[in-house]
Each structure stands twice: as C-alpha cells, then as structure tokens.
Amino acid sequence: MLRPVSNFFSKNRNYIPLMSTAFLALAAYGIGAYFFAGMRNPQVFFNLFRNSSFLLISGIGMTLVILTGGIDLSVSGVVALTSVASAVLLREGWNPWGVILLMLAMGMTLGALMGSSIVYLKVQPFIATLAGMWFARGMCFFISDNVVAIDDRVFQILGKTKILIPGLTELAVKQGNPAPYISIPVVVAFALLIIVIYVAHYTRLGRTIYAIGGNEGRNEQSARLMGLPVDRTKMFVYTFNGFCSALAGLSFSLFVASGHGLYASGFELDVIASVVMGGTMLTGGAGYVFGTFFGVLVLAVTQALIQFIGTLSSWWTKIVIGVLTLIFIGVQTILANRKEGRQNLPATSALVAARRRQQRLAFGIVALVLIGIFSFSRFGLASQTETTESAQCEIKPFREEEAASLITDGAAIVYNRTAGPECVDELFAIYPDGRVTGNDGVNSVEEKVDPAEVEQALVQISDEYKWFTDAIYGRYLTPCRQCFAHYVSISYQGQEKTVSQVDGTASMPAGYTLTLAVIRSLLPDINPAP
Amino acid sequence: MKTTARPAFTWRDITESRLFFPILAFSLILLFDFIFIPRFFVIENRDGNLHGSLIDIFRNGSTVMLLAIGMTLVIATGGVDLSVGATMAIAASVAGILMNPSALNNEVFFVTDPNYTFQPLWIVITSALLVATLCGLWNGALVAYMRIQPMVATLILMISGRGIAQLITNGLRVQITYKPYAFIGQGWIILPFSLYLVAIVLVLTWFMTRKTAIGMFIESVGINFRSSFYSGIDEKRIKLLVYTFCGFCAGIAGLVASSNVRTSDASNIGLTTELDAILAVVIGGTSMSGGRFSLLASMIGALVMQAITQSMYAIGVPAFALQAIKAVVVIFVILLFSEQVRSFFQRISTQKKEV
Numbered sequence: 001m002l003r004p005v006s007n008f009f010s011k012n013r014n015y016i017p018l019m020s021t022a023f024l025a026l027a028a029y030g031i032g033a034y035f036f037a038g039m040r041n042p043q044v045f046f047n048l049f050r051n052s053s054f055l056l057i058s059g060i061g062m063t064l065v066i067l068t069g070g071i072d073l074s075v076s077g078v079v080a081l082t083s084v085a086s087a088v089l090l091r092e093g094w095n096p097w098g099v100i101l102l103m104l105a106m107g108m109t110l111g112a113l114m115g116s117s118i119v120y121l122k123v124q125p126f127i128a129t130l131a132g133m134w135f136a137r138g139m140c141f142f143i144s145d146n147v148v149a150i151d152d153r154v155f156q157i158l159g160k161t162k163i164l165i166p167g168l169t170e171l172a173v174k175q176g177n178p179a180p181y182i183s184i185p186v187v188v189a190f191a192l193l194i195i196v197i198y199v200a201h202y203t204r205l206g207r208t209i210y211a212i213g214g215n216e217g218r219n220e221q222s223a224r225l226m227g228l229p230v231d232r233t234k235m236f237v238y239t240f241n242g243f244c245s246a247l248a249g250l251s252f253s254l255f256v257a258s259g260h261g262l263y264a265s266g267f268e269l270d271v272i273a274s275v276v277m278g279g280t281m282l283t284g285g286a287g288y289v290f291g292t293f294f295g296v297l298v299l300a301v302t303q304a305l306i307q308f309i310g311t312l313s314s315w316w317t318k319i320v321i322g323v324l325t326l327i328f329i330g331v332q333t334i335l336a337n338r339k340e341g342r343q344n345l346p347a348t349s350a351l352v353a354a355r356r357r358q359q360r361l362a363f364g365i366v367a368l369v370l371i372g373i374f375s376f377s378r379f380g381l382a383s384q385t386e387t388t389e390s391a392q393c394e395i396k397p398f399r400e401e402e403a404a405s406l407i408t409d410g411a412a413i414v415y416n417r418t419a420g421p422e423c424v425d426e427l428f429a430i431y432p433d434g435r436v437t438g439n440d441g442v443n444s445v446e447e448k449v450d451p452a453e454v455e456q457a458l459v460q461i462s463d464e465y466k467w468f469t470d471a472i473y474g475r476y477l478t479p480c481r482q483c484f485a486h487y488v489s490i491s492y493q494g495q496e497k498t499v500s501q502v503d504g505t506a507s508m509p510a511g512y513t514l515t516l517a518v519i520r521s522l523l524p525d526i527n528p529a530p
Numbered sequence: 531m532k533t534t535a536r537p538a539f540t541w542r543d544i545t546e547s548r549l550f551f552p553i554l555a556f557s558l559i560l561l562f563d564f565i566f567i568p569r570f571f572v573i574e575n576r577d578g579n580l581h582g583s584l585i586d587i588f589r590n591g592s593t594v595m596l597l598a599i600g601m602t603l604v605i606a607t608g609g610v611d612l613s614v615g616a617t618m619a620i621a622a623s624v625a626g627i628l629m630n631p632s633a634l635n636n637e638v639f640f641v642t643d644p645n646y647t648f649q650p651l652w653i654v655i656t657s658a659l660l661v662a663t664l665c666g667l668w669n670g671a672l673v674a675y676m677r678i679q680p681m682v683a684t685l686i687l688m689i690s691g692r693g694i695a696q697l698i699t700n701g702l703r704v705q706i707t708y709k710p711y712a713f714i715g716q717g718w719i720i721l722p723f724s725l726y727l728v729a730i731v732l733v734l735t736w737f738m739t740r741k742t743a744i745g746m747f748i749e750s751v752g753i754n755f756r757s758s759f760y761s762g763i764d765e766k767r768i769k770l771l772v773y774t775f776c777g778f779c780a781g782i783a784g785l786v787a788s789s790n791v792r793t794s795d796a797s798n799i800g801l802t803t804e805l806d807a808i809l810a811v812v813i814g815g816t817s818m819s820g821g822r823f824s825l826l827a828s829m830i831g832a833l834v835m836q837a838i839t840q841s842m843y844a845i846g847v848p849a850f851a852l853q854a855i856k857a858v859v860v861i862f863v864i865l866l867f868s869e870q871v872r873s874f875f876q877r878i879s880t881q882k883k884e885v
Contacts, residue, residue, distance in 0.1 A: 135854050316693065329683075
C-alpha cells in the first residue's frame with residue numbers, strides 16, 4: 001500500500017524539500033489562524049509579504065550565489081550601507097531617482113569587486129564577502145553616526161503607495177475590513193522572482209549556474225573542461241547579488257523610512273536560512289529559485305506567529321529558525337547520502353551498516369529536535385496563561401530639565417531610571433545632607449540616610465570609579481525592552497558631569513555599572529499608593 | 531665539529547618561515563603606533579603590576595587568542611567554526627545565572643555584595659565550560675557523523691545559539707559583581723591573569739598536537755580526509771575532537787569576556803568575534819582549506835587583529851567605522867597570501883636571478 005507513496009517520493013525526490021517547506025509555511029499559517037482570530041484578517045497575510053519583501057529580494061540573489069557553490073555574507077552590510085547612503089544623499093537634496101540608480105550601481109560595484117577577488121584572486125567566498133560586509137558596515141559610520149530620516153516625497157510615495165488586490169477589495173469591504181493591499185517593493189520582489197526563475201531554469205546562463213555548483217568544487221572543474229564560461233558566470237552571480245542587496249536595501253529603507261549603519265544586523269543569516277529552507281543545497285548545484293519564496297514565507301510566518309503569541313520574546317525567532325534550518329539541512333544530507341549510496345554499487349555490508357547507523361543518528365537528532373519543539377510549544381502555551389503583563393513598554397525620555405534644576409537646588413546626585421521590565425520612570429535626587437527624594441511621576445517618596453554614607457559614595461564614585469574622567473562616557477543606545485535606561489548627574493566638589501546610558505551593554509564602562517550599584521544602594525523604593 | 535657551508539640562518543629561511551608575515555604585520559602596526567601615538571609603549575608599574583597600552587593589546591586580545599587556538603585546529607581539519615561567538619555567549623550566560631540567579635525574576639538586578647555568589651566558583655566555571663564543550667560536541671557530531679558542511683553545521687548554532695543564551699538569562703543582562711570571578715578577566719599577577727590562561731591553554735594544546743600524533747592526524751585529515759581514513763586514521767573522531775576542543779576554548783573565552791565587562795550580556799558577548807578568530811588564523815598563515823597549521827602564528831594573528839583595533843581606538847576612529855579599516859587590512863593580508871600574488875613575486879625574483 002505504501003508503494004505508490006514511496007514511488008511518488010522517489011520520483012520527485014528533488015521536490016521534497018520544496019514541498020515540505022511550502023507545506024510547513026501553510027500549516028504554520030493555518031495553525032496560527034486557528035488560534036488567533038487576528039491572523040485570519042487577509043491584511044495580515046499580505047503583511048507577510050510587505051514585511052519581508054527585502055528578504056525575498058535578497059534571497060533571490062543569494063539563491064543564485066549558493067547554486068554556484070559560493071556564499072555571500074555581505075548582504076546585511078550592503079543593505080545597511082544602501083539605507084544610510086540613500087538617506088544622506090536625499091537629505092543633501094539629490095534627485096531621488098538618481099539616488100536609486102546610484103545605489104544599485106554601488107551594490108553592483110561592491111558585488112563585482114567581491115566577485116573578482118573570488119574568481120581571479122581565488123580568495124574563499126566566505127572570507128571575501130565577510131570583508132565586504134565589514135567594509136560596507138564600517139563605511140556606514142563614516143557617512144553618518146546617527147539615524148537619518150528619509151522624508152523625500154518620491155521615496156514616501158514608493159514606500160506608502162497601497163496596491164489593492166483585485167477581487168479581494170469587495171470581499172473585504174463586505175466583511176467590514178479595510179481593503180487588503182501590498183506595497184510597491186512587494187511587486188518589485190515578485191517581478192524579480194519571475195525574471196530570475198526564467199533565467200535560472202530556461203536560459204543557458206541558468207544552466208551554467210547549476211553546472212558550476214555542487215560536488216565540492218569538482219563540478220566547477222568539469223564545467224570548465226566542458227568549455228562553459230565559469231569565471232564570467234560567477235562574476236555575474238556575485239554582481240547580481242550585489243544588485244539584489246542594494247535593491248533589498250532600498251526596499252528596506254522604504255519600509256523603515258530611515259537609514260542607519262546598525263540596521264539589518266544578522267540579516268545575512270536570515271537570508272541564508274530561507275534559501276536553505278527553500279530546498280537549495282548549500283553545496284550548490286541543486287535547488288529551485290521558487291523554493292526561496294517558500295523559505296522566506298516560513299520565516300515571515302514564524303515571526304508573525306511569535307508576534308501574535310506575544311509573551312514569547314523575539315529571540316525565540318532565532319531559535320526556531322535555527323532548528324528549522326537544522327531539520328532542512330538534515331533532510332538534505334540524508335537525501336544526498338542516499339543518492340551517493342545508490343551510485344556506489346559495490347556496497348559491502350560494513351558500509352551499509354555504517355550508513356544505516358548514520359541515518360539512524362540523523363533521524364534520532366531530528367526526532368530529538370521535534371520533541372524539543374513540541375515541549376517548547378507546550379512551555380510557550382503554559383507561559384502564555386501564566387504571565388499577562390504587556391511585553392512592550394513605551395520608553396520615556398529622560399527628564400533632563402528636572403534633573404538640572406535639582407542639581408542647581410543643591411542635589412549631589414540625580415538619578416533617572418526609565419523602562420525596564422515594569423516600565424518605570426523614576427527620578428531620584430540625593431542631597432549631601434542625607435536627604436533622598438524620589439518620584440515616578442505619580443507617587444513621591446522622601447527618606448533620610450546617613451550623610452556620611454552619601455559622602456562615602458561620592459568619594460567612591462569620583463575617586464575609585466573615576467566619574468569625572470574620560471573613563472566614564474555616555475553612549476545612548478535604544479534600550480531593549482527589558483533593560484533600564486539610566487541618566488545620572490553628579491555634582492561633587494565643584495565638578496559636575498552628566499551621563500546618560502542604557503545599562504548592561506558590553507560596551508559600557510565598568511565604573512559606570514559600579515557607580516549605579518552604589519547609587520542604587522542609597523535609594524528607597526517608590527511604593528504605589530494603596 | 532665542522533661548520534657547514536650554509537649558515538644556520540639565511541634571509542631566505544626567515545622570509546619563508548610561517549611566522550614571518552604575521553610578525554612583519556604586527557611590527558608594522560606597532561611601528562605605526564610608535565610614530566603616531568604618544569606614550570603607546572610606556573609601561574607603568576602600579577602596585578607591582580604592569581599596565582600600559584601594549585599590555586592592553588595582550589589583555590584585550592586574550593579572548594581572540596583563546597578562540598584562535600581552537601579555531602586553528604578546526605581550520606586545520608579543513609573546517610570552520612562560526613558558532614564560537616554564540617558559544618561564548620552561552621558559557622557567559624550559564625556562569626552569570628549560576629552566580630546571580632535572582633536576575634531571572636527581574637529582582638536584585640544590582641547585587642552589590644562583592645562576596646555574594648549563588649554557587650561556588652568551581653561549579654560556575656565547570657558548568658559553563660561543560661556547556662560550551664557540549665556546544666562544540668554538537669558541532670562536531672553534525673560535521674563528523676552527519677557529514678554536514680562545517681560552515682553550515684556551525685551556522686545553525688550561530689543563529690540559534692544567541693537565542694539559547696538569551697533564553698538562559700531570560701533576555702536580561704546579568705550583572706556580575708562577585709569579586710573572585712572578576713579576577714578571571716580583570717585580575718593581575720604582574721601581567722593580566724587572562725594572559726596566563728591563554729599561555730596554559732596554548733602550551734597544553736601545543737604539547738597535545740606536537741608531542742603526540744594528534745597534530746599530525748589533524749593535518750592529514752585536513753589535507754585529505756579520505757586517504758587519512760584509508761590509512762587507518764579515524765577521521766570522524768579527530769573532527770569530533772577538534773570541534774569539541776574549539777567549543778571548550780570558546781567557553782574559556784566567554785568566561786574571560788564576561789568577567790571583563792562584569793556582565794553576562796547574551797546579545798553582545800562575542801558578537802562577531804568568530805570573524806576575528808578566523809581572520810587571526812588566516813593571518814597566521816593556516817590555509818582555509820586545511821592542512822598545516824601553526825598555533826604560534828595564529829596567536830600573532832590574533833595580536834595583529836587586536837593591535838589594529840587598539841591603535842584605531844587610540845587615534846580616535848569610532849568603534850563601528852573601525853570595521854571598514856579592518857576589512858581593508860584583511861583584504862590586504864589575504865591578497866598577500868594569495869597564490870596569484872605570491873607566484874607574481876616569485877616570477878619577479880626568478881627574473882632577477884636570470885638577469
């Protein structure tokens with residue numbers, strides 16, 4: 001009875017990863033729609049594409065690179081560089097269309113540079129593109145340190161134009177929903193997808209790309225011996241990926257309407273993961289461009305699900321994507337090993353046994369992972385019922401003026417703490433005479449501590465932790481949602497210094513942490529009024 | 531004893547030594563510092579301990595040096611381990627949470643008592659290293675037994691490892707105030723304590739690879755794993771060993787890094803250090819396709835990376851823009867090593883001789 005099924009699978013073995021990804025994406029969306037009414041809204045479905053248009057664009061280019069057996073880690077750098085450079089050029093008043101063309105040219109140039117070092121200088125793709133990423137990311141900060149907003153009219157039109165879906169508008173209006181729409185980058189991404197599918201599967205160039213990849217570089221040699229233009233094709237692939245990265249960068253900056261050098265960190269991993277999930281072999285030579293579309297969809301659905309569950313933190317996305325990548329690579333490996341096994345006809349019993357053991361191990365690991373996911377989902381649901389506190393809080397700005405007035409009133413230390421797990425906004429002032437006042441905007445508190453203790457703390461802060469030297473500097477980062485943001489003003493022996501910083505980052509000076517610890521030990525709790 | 535006609539050290543011997551290029555690069559950077567940065571080479575004596583910019587290069591470079599030891603062996607087998615940064619974060623999170631578990635409940639975020647720890651130090655260190663070693667074992671199993679490409683296999687842990695670390699610390703940055711732990715990264719016994727750690731690991735590794743057959747096995751697996759298999763080397767076990775060891779080294783590096791900033795910061799500890807470590811090994815002259823390796827050259831490679839960082843900071847290049855300069859240096863170094871350029875130079879020198 002199982003024979004037709006197994007026949008079907010063995011005939012269409014190449015499509016298995018593709019089909020399983022498509023199935024996974026749809027199943028995940030279905031489960032989400034079953035549990036969360038919000039996910040049934042058609043706009044949520046189309047938002048999957050709107051939120052991941054840049055991922056799809058970049059994934060298309062990456063698929064070609066991976067098909068030739070290479071890899072491109074520079075995409076996130078190029079995306080960030082594009083966002084910063086275009087934002088700054090627009091601020092300088094350049095023509096927006098000129099900026100777009102320039103950015104695409106820049107991406108292609110970077111891609112061509114990396115490609116030529118890979119092809120002609122025989123640098124490993126991994127290293128060359130890594131250097132490319134560092135270079136691009138570093139250049140962002142030479143251009144601008146800060147977030148640059150994009151308020152150009154053409155860019156706004158491109159980013160915010162709603163393209164209604166024909167046929168769905170009436171349906172949605174009938175149900176009382178606003179008409180679902182997609183954005184221009186989505187259309188661009190789909191157009192690119194169709195073009196690249198055509199190129200990859202129906203042209204000579206595409207066949208050369210497939211011929212180069214796979215078999216640990218041996219196929220490249222045979223392609224060369226067959227007289228295929230290997231070097232030219234590889235150059236094309238890397239240049240094209242540079243183009244795709246720049247295009248992804250443009251659609252990313254349309255999406256966020258600003259540019260900054262820290263945008264899209266870790267983006268290349270998402271892209272690679274979605275290509276792998278789409279069924280493309282990382283060794284190259286096998287896979288489908290269309291599969292990448294489903295890979296991107298899986299990623300988007302995962303993110304949407306985690307957002308909808310709400311209590312799960314964003315890092316679960318990373319874990320889930322890692323696990324999914326592992327499963328797909330595991331499946332690929334098993335399929336590849338089987339194929340190899342068929343080719344090696346004189347298989348001794350020892351080899352067969354070894355392969356069996358290998359397969360059992362692989363299945364075991366996959367099973368373990370599945371159990372892991374299962375227990376995770378139960379844990380996730382359990383935590384959902386336990387905690388109901390809102391995960392996000394609005395970070396309030398520092399009360400700088402209030403702090404300054406407190407210092408002029410004679411306070412020695414003014415300490416403002418915002419955000420954190422409970423979204424506090426507390427402002428404390430410690431006076432040299434031991435008086436400590438505090439308020440969180442609603443309630444206030446006043447307490448006396450030993451003046452000697454305050455003096456001791458001040459001595460410790462200024463002498464031991466070198467508060468008034470350059471060792472303590474302010475670096476404001478956007479606080480993560482469970483971290484506190486601190487603002488400290490200290491006035492001691494005629495010296496005055498104010499530092500604002502988010503706590504706990506690795507780049508924070510050690511003395512700053514200890515200073516905060518000293519200050520915190522003096523503070524009373526602000527209890528809400530009963 | 532008759533002296534041979536050939537002197538013991540010729541110029542050729544020196545230039546063809548594996549250490550020549552890394553040392554040349556390192557001294558070029560130091561020369562740059564000597565010219566452009568005042569007081570760079572001043573070493574102060576504070577309470578019998580040595581402080582100074584030069585010492586700082588060694589101290590801050592100790593994490594990359596530790597990673598480079600493990601990475602050299604992995605790269606020598608023809609693999610690569612991208613997950614060391616994530617492994618560092620995992621080890622640091624385990625250590626942080628064992629010392630200050632109250633951070634999990636969002637309370638006592640600031641434990642100020644420098645003598646407070648939840649578990650004794652040896653448990654903290656052992657379990658952190660154990661978890662890191664397990665991470666390495668996992669990578670090794672994927673590479674050796676499931677035959678997944680090393681880059682891909684370790685990419686999985688690179689993606690999800692940081693998530694796991696954040697899971698352990700509940701997404702918080704756990705403050706570490708326990709004094710004895712801080713000694714790992716910040717302590718000094720004349721020289722920074724972390725340097726002694728590097729020295730111990732380096733000497734042990736050197737002994738294991740050069741005084742036993744393991745080093746030769748690693749090289750032979752890197753050159754051709756199939757023929758190593760046929761000549762009776764259990765290449766799978768060798769691969770498992772090097773990845774596990776790399777995880778262990780990353781664990782120590784994680785402890786040093788977290789004690790250095792007195793925080794277990796799951797999202798920032800070891801971020802992009804895997805790249806530094808790989809480049810340190812590449813600068814050290816070990817080929818990415820495997821084969822012969824030199825631990826000492828990798829160490830100097832790590833110092834080169836750190837010296838670049840430190841000198842750029844000293845002349846006021848912002849931290850993020852530094853990456854661009856690093857990239858240029860790396861490309862330059864790699865081009866120097868590439869066969870095309872080398873053969874070009876060889877051609878020139880042979881032409882000269884013919885003339």
